[in-house]
Amino acid sequence: MDDDKRLNIAMISEHASPLALTGSTDAGGQNVYVDSVARCLGEMGHQVDVLTRRDDPHLPAEVEMAPGVRVLHIDAGPAHHIPKEKLLQWMPDFAQQARSLLEPRRRYDAIHANFFMSGWVGMALRSALRAPLVTTFHALGLVRREHQGAADGFPNERETIERALVHGSDRLIAECPQDRSDLIRLYGAMPSHIDTVACGVDTQLFRPGSRSEARARLGLVQDEFIVLQLGRMVPRKGIDNVIRALALLPRTVPARLVVVGGEQRIPDPETCPELHRLMGLSHSLGISERVSFAGRRDREELRDWYLAADVFVTTPWYEPFGITPLEAMACGTPVIGSKVGGIAYTVCDGVTGYLVEPKQPQALAQALQKLHAQPRLARAMGLAGMQRVHKHFTWGQIARDLAAVFQRLSSAGGRLGAAAPASPGPWNALSAPPWQTPALGQGGYAGWQR
Template sequence: MYKPVRIAFLSEHASPAALRGGEDAGGQNVYVDEVSRNLARLGYSVDVFTRRDNAEMPEIIDWAPGVRVVNLTAGPESPLLKDDLWPYMPAFREAFLSFALRDEVSYELIHGNFWMSGWVAAELKQRLDVPVVQIFHAMGKTKRLHQGKNDHSPRARIAVETRVIRDVDRLIAQCPNELSELVDDYGADPAKIAVLPSAVNIEIFRPVPQAEARAFLKINPDEFVIVYVGRMLPRKDIRNVVRATALLLQRCPEKEKVRLLIVGGETPEPDPVRTPEIGELQRLASEMGIAERVQFVGKRQQDTLRYFYSAGDVVVTTPWYEPFGLTPLEGMACGRPVVGSAVGGITFTIKDGETGFLVPPRDPQALSERLYQLLCEPALRVSLGKAARERVEHEFTWRMVAARTAALYESLAMVQRPLILPDQPTLDLPIPSVAGR
């Protein structure tokens, strides 16, 4: 009888079941959700372990065929900021061991997500003698460099990352920049690292005819619409987008035909109390005299986000730094040109001049110049958007990520290729090379 290879995903603060768009709910939630689902389609059995932040949440959620979400009790059963979770990681480790012992579950491999789960994974490697694959999603030294005094990570973070990098069997870097961070900043062994880009769900994020999307959202069909989708944090520098929009409006004789659409926050309706960055952006827009041209939408889920992307003429994201960044891929998948800051993974996903444009971070003038170019050249918007969708289809799908991740698992002697069930198609994709080999 076929017994699937069982994988334990550790993701202490980012559950697939969490809503997107909040302060601590973003790309990691999506990664864990999509990779686990697509690994299951390849024949793996995946348990995703996350911290219980709601006393009414069941211990086990049958999340998708072949995927369970296991909520472990570690600390208070209430929401906490991820930077406050570090003291509860020993309890998270013990809760995992108790669950596995009680349910008589054994795992052939552990896949850690983020540095705290990485610590737990490294601990479990010693206890259980199983291989560990680790992805950080963001590195502490890079965060400290770019955020300075606004970095509230626990003091132990960088030392823990260094230990995890040393002890695990394989490391995943999502882009060449992250590979360089691991090697140059932490002294990681290049032979342990595989560059496996993250991706986007091209069935959920797909082009919607702009007229249809605008009718759905009740947006004027004649406006030039700039769209930002993502978390509302200072480092995302949406203030830069507001300033660039103000500069753009200075050049537009018909100002009423330009709109900046900002999607994200802690609540479905924009709330400057629950999401302080919304309040800062509202004040900035008012100071710059463009408040009536900036529309805040609040948090939205994946099944409607394609309408917001598709309603736009251009998608913009200009953070100070970005380890990888999934929202540029979402905009590209919806057939829209993306203007992004030339930092981190954005330099890898956007092809400057082919699928959108790269601009310096914290440079509203440079951003406004690109926005003005796109406003004046509708045909360019169409050609860039078409190329963006094609790039995503060829390079950045979750099925590709799962196949490449499975190939990485197979590079570990203790994990063999699972049987692919007849109704689960195989993928003719290259096995990723591991850097340094």
């Protein structure tokens, strides 16, 4: 450790356990974030307790995940998978169980809440644990609804909770400039109350290597122009846009799209509606023989897929941050991404790849053609991407930046120019019966209780 004191940190991530597989329905970037940040903070000498909901009755109460890092499974609702859109009703139980578990353990220097429901729990615990609350939203409800409309399945109370957290947290963490702008524009956050700390990438796991050797290991053809799409199999990821772009490429371009991700290692369109839709689209465009669905792969396997690709493509129409472009860049692969959210921050247009508008397959096809026609340019972009990652986006750097926020709060006695805590008023509007919040002791936030 440096001269800064060792911190005790309670990290709340109600639905995204660091122990969960990535790539499944409710496991993705937030799981990677919590896992990586917690490990790096532990390596720095800090003590981290990660609180996540028990979604399997066989999970132990406590798991020593890494030196200095414990995962604590909190009983809140049935011990099986529940979609995160349906979890809000169980947060009062989560808060009550967490307080009973944490209060006797140790004094905490900071509570780091990840996602709005974890923020709800953090607000409920803050006075009992006598620790400042730092909130990272990872995604904002109003932004999500701007882009997904009726497809957004979260309850309406999300906006009320997010507004209270924006004005009641001791600090807010924005993951990119767009996130910061949205907090100010949509929620009235004070600019001075926000620290911008990005997501990162594991540069030991994701690193350059031989493309031909990776293709040989994966059984891929050596002389094809391979376009990789990797991530969850959900409509907002824009995989259909990549398929349409592939169909626009001249037949003289020997392109193949490989889609990695989904619930199963062996993709089954009968059990995945989005996969069924995408397969139908590629068939209707006459390119089904040039689109391969590789299914879910463990994180340790992903490096080979990034290395094997000539270009990594991700063109969602909504993406709060997006870790996969950083993983590709760390492997030296150029990235074409849509000009949204964190992708517009991590990908430097014309330097590490290209930025295109979402839902514009023609623009994507043009960028793909350019990289196919200029392999030296593609290699230069891959090298520039790798250098950018190592300079700005390693998990070690991200953890140091977060620790600095926690240290400043701890030194300042918990508050650094934060707004006044949210008034109790809005919470009275939350609908019972799901909001029969248990009493959390004297000095707690009465407005969080019915």
